[in-house]
Amino acid sequence: MIHEIPGNANRFAHELNRQGYHQNEIDHLAKQFAKIKQDIYIKKYLPELELRPGVENILQEAVARKIPLGIVSTSHEPQIHALLANQLEKFHELFKVVMGKESGRKTENGGYLYSKCLEKLELQPENVLVIEDSEPGLEAAICANIPTAVFYNDYTFGSAFKGARLVAPDLSTFSLKSLEKICLN
Missing domain, CATH: 3.40.50.1000 (HAD superfamily/HAD-like)
Known part of the structure; x- marks a missing residue:
């Protein structure tokens, strides 16, 4: 199952691999994805997150x-x-x-x-x-x-x-x- 793969970039790379992308392209796209995701997460979503109860x-x-x-x-x-x-x-x-x-x-x-x-x-x-x-x-x-x-x-x-x-x-x-x-x- 996809949720067993840790990390969004790893799941993204897994899906690209499943769709037949070449490894060099997967590595490049996954690295770009990880950076964009991190920037968006830190700037947009993180300040809005609520702590889990307890x-x-x-x-x-x-x-x-x-x-x-x-x-x-x-x-x-x-x-x-x-x-x-x-x-x-x-x-x-x-x-x-x-x-x-x-x-x-x-x-x-x-x-x-x-x-x-x-x-x-x-x-x-x-x-x-x-x-x-x-x-x-x-x-x-x-x-x-x-x-x-x-x-x-x-x-x-x-x-x-x-x-x-x-x-x-x-x-x-x-x-x-x-x-x-x-x-x-």
Whole structure:
């Protein structure tokens, strides 16, 4: 299924390949598409985005408890930083590690980016909780041996999420303490 391919540019390239475009042309068009999409997203859509329910409360609890924060994403790092600056300004500088496409493929190499994030934060996997929204992200976290809770979105709804410690539509009914009880024990 197309939603199993991480990243819009990758899905775009997949579709171009399916339609018979040559690889050089696919690479060129996908690169152009990614840049245009990123610019539009940062300038037009990102300022309009609403946080998913419960995100700010979980972050407030984590900050109050001095829990290190990190992000591993399939998005480009400028998009991640723009989102943090626009939607979570008071938390932006508290994310010690932000790893996006520029750091490598999140969903490849046996959870490498998650492992690298753990290394940078000087944490052990059993003491960390990953919050994911996609099956490929879940699989990457599991490869790094990190307990994972999945809060699916409209796009990933219906995925199997095999191996997740918790699967729910959003964070609104959870505290960080309750997530720890469910996922880390």
